[in-house]
Amino acid sequence: MQIAGATGTFPADPAGYGNISHFVNVTAPNWMLLNVSYTDADVTGINASTLTMWNTTGDAWGGEVSGINGVNTVEKYVYANLTGLGDGWNVIAPPLASVAGEFQINSSPAGGWIWIDGVNRSVQTNATVAEIVSDVNHNVTVVLDDYYAGINESVNVSGGGVTDVFFELAHETGSLQVNSTPAGAIVYLNGTVRGGVTNTTLSSLDTGSYNVTIERSDYTSTPKFRIVNLSAGENETVAFTLIENKYSGGIGTSDDPYQISTRTDLINLSTDSGNWDKYFILANDISLADGSPAETIGNNSVRFSGSFDGQGYHISNFTMNKAGSNYVGLFGFIDDVVIKDLRVEAGSDGVHGGSFVGVLVGRIDTIVSLTNCSVSGNVIGTHNIGGLAGYTNSGDIINCSATGNVRGGGFCWWSYRQTR
8 A cells, every 4th residue: 555645747727626635646456544634724726625636647537436436624624434445556636626716795885895705805895706616605795885685595696606796775764753733744854844744654664863843834933843763674753833923023931932024914913812822922013094803902801912023113003993992002912021121102192091000011910021112192082091001010120211291080090100
């Protein structure tokens, strides 16, 4: 029995296979157990797990050795039980294995990180990945931020071949429920109409940040917008309140008061008792030459208890003829209120009423602050009448004045309690 390194010229490797350059010349009677060791460098570019012993006479391949024939990849050797050799039979036995292949991995969009069998190959699509073990199934994954991962769990490549792998990456999505009270508002995401009206669900939205606004004719939304950060698989809900636009602007809060800029706004305010506890500002001078409000702002049933900031503007040509009625003035009855920086000029017909009559206010009750207000014009009534206010129960009146004539049958006030 003889074992020696084989020399000479050997046939080309079979298609799809590669040798590890260990050709062994064996001369033995009958049978022989042969082990051939290898190193990591020997199996570069081939699939070591497929190593088996082959035989050749030097001119052609005889095929894999039959019977016991395999590889121990832990201890790194190939083994075969050579049988039926015959007395003096001579064979050249090299270990061969499947040659590595390549994956051409593309994705749309490109730029995804390529993982093969759970290992990040540190290359991004579109790319060729070499040294792929052939003839076994591989798990190929492409990972791109904000996209669902592309996964193919069964990709094979033949020895020395190239397998194309393609992923159409789907953007990660979530959904958004947009509600409003009342409903029926158009929905905008980042300034673009997204279809449908509240209350509605917007599905299959790309993940990311959205500025959500809504719009309905003759209404103002509160809040004006909402910022939503949408994650994959998430369902977010946002809600708005729609406030009817009865005035030139604003929503009646201290930060965004209703804006009174027209004669119509002022007339609307005189009948809008549901908002008499809100915040108002005068946005410009207003003339009532074409007609004054028929009703007062605040009355004995519903008192004005909000805030009115004149911002230094004035209301001119104000007249009111409610002879026989009580609590007459631009403001009829006020309580727990702030009125400031306002000037009211009565028209030639003045202000007429019964009891509690004044150009600015008919009756001031409690916790009231009037600051930097002035009036001019004539007032006619029966009892508790005055230029600025017909009657003041308590409160602060600061830096206010009145000019004109006051005529009545009872108390006529020209100076006011707790005036500063």
